[in-house]
Amino acid sequence: MKAHIYTERVKLAAGGQWDSILQAVCGLTDNEVNPRKRNIPCPHCGGRDRYEFKSADNGNYFCRHCGSGDGFSLVMKMQECRFPEAVEQVGRYLGIERKPYQSEAEELAEQARLAGLMETRKQERQKRQKQEAARKRNRQQQVAATVPGILADAQPADPNHPYLVRKQLPPLGLYQQGRLLLVALYIDGHKLVNLERITPEGRKLSLAGGLRDGVYHRFGGESWTVYICEGWATGASLYLMDNQAVRVYAAMGKGNLEAVARIAREQNPDSRLIVAADNDTHQPDNPGLSEALKAAEAIGAAVLLPTQVQATSNGTDFSDFYLASGGLKDGSM
Template sequence: MSDVIAKIQRVAEAALSHADTLTSEWLPEGSRQGSEWVARNMARGDHSSGSFGVSLATGKWNDFADRSAHGGDLVSLYSYLNRCRQVDAAMAIDRRLGLGVFRWHGRTGIPEASLTISQTTVTDSHRQRQEALANERALARQEAMARARAEWDSARPASVHHPYLVSRGVPAFDLRQGRRGSLLIPLYANGELVNLQRILPNGAKRFLKGGQVQGAHALIGKPTPGGRLFICEGWATGATLHHLTGDPVACAMHAGNLMAVAGAMRVVLNGSLDLVVAGDDDRMTEGNPGRQAANDAALAVGALVLYPEWPEDCPDDLTDFNDLYRWHQTPQRDDAGGGHD
């Protein structure tokens, strides 16, 4: 038994190197916020994200709305989400990542035939759960696409006086506004409108429930062959880049989506534009996840990478190009800090 525990621990440690990939697969409706993956807790039918978070640095996870739901690593997270034993969770992660940790035959005292039957049962059960989840996600995405089209078509052009636009100091750039004052940012994938990000007047942001985020993007401006395309995280950052340069921008909406969007743009544009990943500089966050994600995306697609250049007297909590732009617009303010996008 001690050997099994040691194997589970080895899988948990190895899984940390793939935390971004695993959490986005297990909790696909979530998003990266700093060094955490924040999502809704599908295990208890949570309807909105915010209370359930997973540390991408340590693997620790916690549901602040359910005191009993917490754990110390990604193996326990998989076990919790799929309602299976930790050893089964470790085996599933081991297979997913190709680690080769669970080569048990002749080592643990478990009869080989019994082990084969157990593994087959676990594999079949896991496959059925994964197929059911995939069908559920596909249906949710279709429903979200229909809601996005209906809401976008019925919306009016966004007011230049919308509080969010005023606070970020950028034009509306063809955004629309819902009946309750929400700013609507359209997200596209494969040329289709697949989701909306709603930004309330108080700055709170919500995607449509079940809608695609990973691989989708918001486009500002029109790409022109022979030109340049920026890829960034948030919409306000993209609006700032387009406002200052006139170049088109694809906004990935969060750091964990930069690589997917960069890859999609590389394929669609077929090398007709220079790609530049304009990354956030999370200087005050351990590991600087903004820089790490931007570097990874640029390296994966052969793009250039660009970061804000911080003057010596600017506040340390600024992280993106919109922060820098606003600080330059109001250099006399001592409190012109973040509130980043």
């Protein structure tokens, strides 16, 4: 079979299967081929918070460091090979043989064989996905069931906890277990499902296996002005800067902003919603701002961006702005 004919046959057969192909050929994980996962570590360069898989149809991906491309491009990068070798590897996985056909009937039989093989793999993939989703839901439910007991055994957070002192924040709604601050996380319906634990150094740890998509921590009661932001400290800073007269949703990460923004809109249909962005000027494409813009567009909200507070700043969020404005002493707007 001529090279260009073989290549076109492989391209055609690969369509819609790039999630399975990249896992089998390159060893990518479920998250790395999940279009719903954004701003995750790149499987090629390893950089944090910069990669997303776009589609199983053509294998399109994007990394703020590596650039973008299709499935063959990613195979070439991961396997350090040229395009013909990438086609061969994908073709072997798909079961496509490079051989001439002696007759039209033989070619039709090969097409039928490939169609059957692709359908079998599609069904196997769907079965695995359903099983994995069921295991994941079960684990999330198990974790959620432990959260009330953990909070019941915890103490009110110490105002002198090193993280709170450094951020100049009171322990708004926080609990403490040993040296860890505990942030209660909720989903739509304000159901308690998870915790974020904050170390004295500021490292964030969620409960292993707990739900992360669409979770939030909420400050304040019903209000005309509602903010959506990334983290607990940013949310607490916004809440204090507006004299605790607003409602704030902390989405616990930029990848969660859009989902939490939709929840905030549903829970506050008559309010003015504002997405308070992290100004990630130190990163290519400013992901804090770009994710905030996506979230704002999804719900018809405004975007508020903090100004850079230091000439050498590694980006600025509203926690930095609050501190630069005087913190607990003078930080209210």
